[in-house]
Amino acid sequence: MTTPFAKILLFTDVHLTAHQSPIIGLSPAQRLKDGLAHAAAHHKDAEHLVIMGDLTHHGDPAEYEALAAILQTVPWPVTLMLGNHDRRAGYASVFGRTGFQQTALVAQDHRVLCLDTLDENAPDTHSGLLCAERLDWLRAELAAATDPVVVLMHHHLVPTGFDGMDRIALRNTDEVTAILESSGKVRQVINGHIHRTIQTHAGTLPVAMVKSPCHQMPMALGDGSSALSVDEPGGYGVLLLGQKQCIVHFEDFGIPEAPIWNEEGSHTP
Numbered sequence: 130m131t132t133p134f135a136k137i138l139l140f141t142d143v144h145l146t147a148h149q150s151p152i153i154g155l156s157p158a159q160r161l162k163d164g165l166a167h168a169a170a171h172h173k174d175a176e177h178l179v180i181m182g183d184l185t186h187h188g189d190p191a192e193y194e195a196l197a198a199i200l201q202t203v204p205w206p207v208t209l210m211l212g213n214h215d216r217r218a219g220y221a222s223v224f225g226r227t228g229f230q231q232t233a234l235v236a237q238d239h240r241v242l243c244l245d246t247l248d249e250n251a252p253d254t255h256s257g258l259l260c261a262e263r264l265d266w267l268r269a270e271l272a273a274a275t276d277p278v279v280v281l282m283h284h285h286l287v288p289t290g291f292d293g294m295d296r297i298a299l300r301n302t303d304e305v306t307a308i309l310e311s312s313g314k315v316r317q318v319i320n321g322h323i324h325r326t327i328q329t330h331a332g333t334l335p336v337a338m339v340k341s342p343c344h345q346m347p348m349a350l351g352d353g354s355s356a357l358s359v360d361e362p363g364g365y366g367v368l369l370l371g372q373k374q375c376i377v378h379f380e381d382f383g384i385p386e387a388p389i390w391n392e393e394g395s396h397t398p
């Protein structure tokens with residue numbers, strides 16, 4: 130890129146399965162490979178790849194092994210986050226990392242805080258939580274940050290209009306939003322979990338939600354289940370970080386690449 134931005138690729142909800150098991154007839158592994166190939170073709174200048182949770186569908190070691198094999202081929206450093214479909218034991222058995230997976234990335238003029246909202250003891254199985262230990266880490270990172278902060282998390286802070294998903298959001302959302310807002314340093318919050326591209330806000334904080342490379346939430350607002358899925362094009366996010374601004378772009382892939390026309394009436398490819 131010629132513009133003074135750092136670029137970070139944001140994938141989420143890849144839901145890898147083992148042994149080629151499909152989800153609604155789709156191959157999560159093929160969808161992830163297709164998305165990464167699209168990103169390599171169009172965004173090879175990215176500095177980093179973050180996968181924002183639901184790395185696997187069941188949290189089994191074989192699924193994490195499949196993910197590790199795919200990630201061996203990518204040209205970017207990778208940060209992995211956990212979601213409600215992940216399991217810490219399975220993740221640790223392959224990637225060797227135990228405990229809460231919270232990381233601070235340093236990118237151009239920004240700190241990118243990757244939070245771990247997985248609650249394996251959730252009463253409803255799939256909602257998220259930032260416990261006291263994880264909140265202490267977040268407060269310390271926010272206090273120490275001298276640059277604007279972007280927060281990445283799997284679960285969502287605010288309702289989306291998909292009632293089934295909103296019942297399995299982050300459970301202590303008011304507490305977390307207050308911590309983020311009161312720091313005065315957070316420019317953007319980005320989450321996955323919904324499997325749909327959404328823009329909203331949490332208090333004064335802009336919130337962007339990135340869709341899955343595989344199955345999506347159908348556009349069925351209201352009192353639906355959290356388990357609805359539809360075969361629509363996969364996607365990922367492209368985060369640009371600059372001195373005065375952060376920008377979230379949304380890319381779809383698996384659709385025909387249309388020619389790009391110029392003023393002279395010719396086009397590429």
Ligand SMILES: [Fe+2]
Pocket residue numbers: 142144183212214322323324
């Ligand atoms: Fe998911």
